Amino acid sequence: MSFTPPTTSTASSSKHFTPLVCVVDFHHARGPEIEHWIGAPPGRDPAEDNDWGLIPYMALPDGAHSLTEEFSYFTLVYKGKKESAAIEGKEQDVEEEESSVFGISCTQQLDASKLLFKSEDVTRSAVQKAVVALTDRPGEFGRLREKLSVVTRAWFAQRDFRDVEILEVG
Numbered sequence: 270m271s272f273t274p275p276t277t278s279t280a281s282s283s284k285h286f287t288p289l290v291c292v293v294d295f296h297h298a299r300g301p302e303i304e305h306w307i308g309a310p311p312g313r314d315p316a317e318d319n320d321w322g323l324i325p326y327m328a329l330p331d332g333a334h335s336l337t338e339e340f341s342y343f344t345l346v347y348k349g350k351k352e353s354a355a356i357e358g359k360e361q362d363v364e365e366e367e368s369s370v371f372g373i374s375c376t377q378q379l380d381a382s383k384l385l386f387k388s389e390d391v392t393r394s395a396v397q398k399a400v401v402a403l404t405d406r407p408g409e410f411g412r413l414r415e416k417l418s419v420v421t422r423a424w425f426a427q428r429d430f431r432d433v434e435i436l437e438v439g
Contacts, residue, residue, distance in 0.1 A: 291304075293398065319346065341376070344370070
């Protein structure tokens with residue numbers, strides 16, 4: 270089972286936005302932080318490219334640990350892909366017009382004693398993470414929320430967060 274956000278075309282998808290998934294971890298000393306991206310080009314950090322530094326705080330809000338499963342919804346400004354184009358015989362970077370991207374996160378937690386693999390960063394009694402899907406299709410949130418919930422539960426049920434195959438965008 271893999272998680273694939275919807276990708277059907279719309280006016281906003283003309284901005285070449287590729288749906289993305291990221292994992293946000295709650296680190297005991299640093300707070301929420303993006304652990305890794307799935308679906309981003311190798312060597313690229315979409316959060317850095319688009320000034321999305323607040324994703325960890327929107328995806329894993331304070332107090333989410335008090336619930337078994339929590340969802341957060343948010344919007345982001347997508348700066349568009351930078352592309353090179355030959356203009357009057359010279360290579361120049363062309364940046365597309367900004368557009369909106371919509372995020373939904375599913376937060377869950379697991380008792381640290383149940384982990385099959387526990388990294389040395391795990392120092393508390395529970396591990397809390399959010400799986401975040403970013404899309405340019407907010408009309409699909411109902412279906413996306415259900416799929417995100419199922420996939421996040423299955424990932425947590427593995428009890429080994431190193432294995433992210435189930436989260437990979439196909």
